[in-house]
Amino acid sequence: MNNDMEEFLDKQMENENNSKINQSKNDEIFQENQLIFSDYKKTDKEPRKDGNVTKWVNVKNEDEEYAFKSISEKDKRSVQNQVTILRELHDWQNIIKFYGLTNDGNKWYLVTEWAEHGNLREFYTNNKNSFDTKLKLRVSLDIARGLNFLRTVEILHRDIRAENVLITLKNTKNTAKLTNFKLSRSYNADTLNQHHNLEQIRYCAPEILERTKGFKYNNKCEVYSFGILLWEISEEKTPYENHNDFLEITKLVLDKYREPFSENSQKMPDEFKNLVLDAVNHDPEFRPKITTMFEILSNCFKSFENSSHMPLQDKKNVLPKHVPKLPDFESFNYMTLAEAAKQHKRVDKQGKPLGDVKTAYKCFEAYANSNTTTRNQIMAKYYKAYYISKGFVEGPPDKEKIVADLFKEVADDEANEFPDAKLRYGICLYNGKGVKKDLSEALKYFEQAAENGYMVAMYNAGKLYYEGVSEIGKVVVEKNVDKAIYYMRLANYHNYGLAIKFCKDNNISL
Template sequence: MAESSQNQKKIDNIFQVNPLKISDYEQDDIEDLRKNGRVSKWYNIRNKSEEFAFKTISEQEDQKLVQNQVTILKELHDCQNIIKFYGLTCEGNKWYLVTEWAEYGNLREYYTNNKDQFDLRLKLRMSLDIARGLNFLRAVEIVHRDIRAENILITINETAKLANFKLSRYLNAATLNQGQNLERVRYCAPELLERAPNYKYDHKCEVYSFGILLWEIAEGKIPYEDSNDIVDITDKVRNKMYREPFSENNQIPGEFKKLEIEGM
């Protein structure tokens, strides 16, 4: 059987496993809700220090995308810089994807809400966290396909972890048509913006997105924040070869800047 067929069989079987028992968990009284109420904090009733993120799987979601995400996450349990996946659970006909809880939310929320503690040392450490997560994906031949600040979660220990594997694929899998939105375009490699026929997303595209993230971490700002139009950003990046410059007064080491530039 071809490897792609074996992977698809794993995806087809994913909902046939026994779910986690919802009775083993209870929702946080504070009801810390995120993503428009779709993600909530729960505890293990036997150990209140164990916190989990319960993400609602809506009836409108493409089951194949959910199955794909679960399959990918099950492959990544050995990496400390990828959000931990614990399983699926249900309450009546309502299904949840259960992962570890990220206390500080995503990377952009972190640097926006914690400017005073986001010092040079922490910036470098989080950059290394993300690099380790991407290196792990490369080793197991998986591409994330949506590397951006919203999909980097920050735990209570201020560790950065890759999350949201809904669009991820095995490197040798068939190319998936990926719709673009403004936030994705901010991190998108020029060759993808060109939409060249038969161009296949690969790890070089992830490296480019990582370079954009390095700049965002260094500056604490949204990439191309003055542009709120997909066409404008596409023109800057693809046609004018524009890249966001580092500010003169930041304390980022030259090696860090060189890494960001080389990744672009």
């Protein structure tokens, strides 16, 4: 027997063994979760999903309603994954309840709770009059709560869309619940080679559509899909409903086109609409976390409820909350913040600028003035100030004040994502440029920047401490040689030329 034949036989044996293992696991799943078929009876309710889902009730208590989903032979393997996950999530309020499996002869059924209103799209289509702003916000919050719970148990749903959200009815209350976990996986599990149908493509993040080799589905993809779903809830329309071709939708998404809000969303809170725009950002790094989305949606719902319950005479006395306009994405060609931040660095071999700094600046202006996430705002404000100060754009007449104000806001941000803003604002204070000259305050910002490793800040702080500053009989910066030597040596350690010269000129030993 030659080597090729041996390899072929080994491969075949391996496949057969894996098949037996999988079959064994399937058998265990079906046996462990088996319900007694005769305990249930079928109702006259019209079947759903091409006849695959039917309504049943408990023989002894007909108020107990169940959905029986027929399982085909080819679906048996995916049932193993669904059942494993649904068993763990059984008691969570925004996950569809799983009861078990049952069979009538050779016919098997997955048994879950009955969703009276069907899926989300069926619900808003059939209930146009009652699907108001309050209900939209509550449904959105229900879904966010379900996704937030999946996050805590480290499970990715991987197929968030309207068809996979069911609306149950209990005690006159409608509740949205996540369903269909056949594609779900834990955070650490290997990603499936997933093929998407047309409906799934409408919710797919651009990084999935790009089909980059080795890319693994993550929670940023989940956030994007949820963002598209929130848009659908607001608009009561299928995403990209005028396009029924894989390639068309893919091209639109990769070209950074997103469906705009229309008059249908006029009554939705601005915070809600801004959240949607952030969630579908082309750059995954700038999408919010599920926890953030849950928090914002919760606040939207509470604010709406409080407003609804407020007496009419009180509403007249409440000043309208100012919410900045949403970014005009078309004005900067849907350039992401991350892309915009790179434009001034793009030069040819001769050092000639190649980047589109004008469009980048429009992007910074739009995000700086929008009600987006704090991180996006801070980044936009930093680069807006940087572009003006460097002369990349002409800037407004009072540009020095704007630059100083923006650098101060970024410098004071707790996240400290742009520590050099502390140095830049310190220089504004030192020179009295765009802000009143204040050397004591400048020193404070220089020291903060020095702690973040900026040599210029180390030198500036050292020089101020060495010389001390007095104005009209008042000590502005108290002379402190020990601190001066500390900062100068620190700058010298980083080979900062001016610090090295200063130490030599003033006989400071290194």
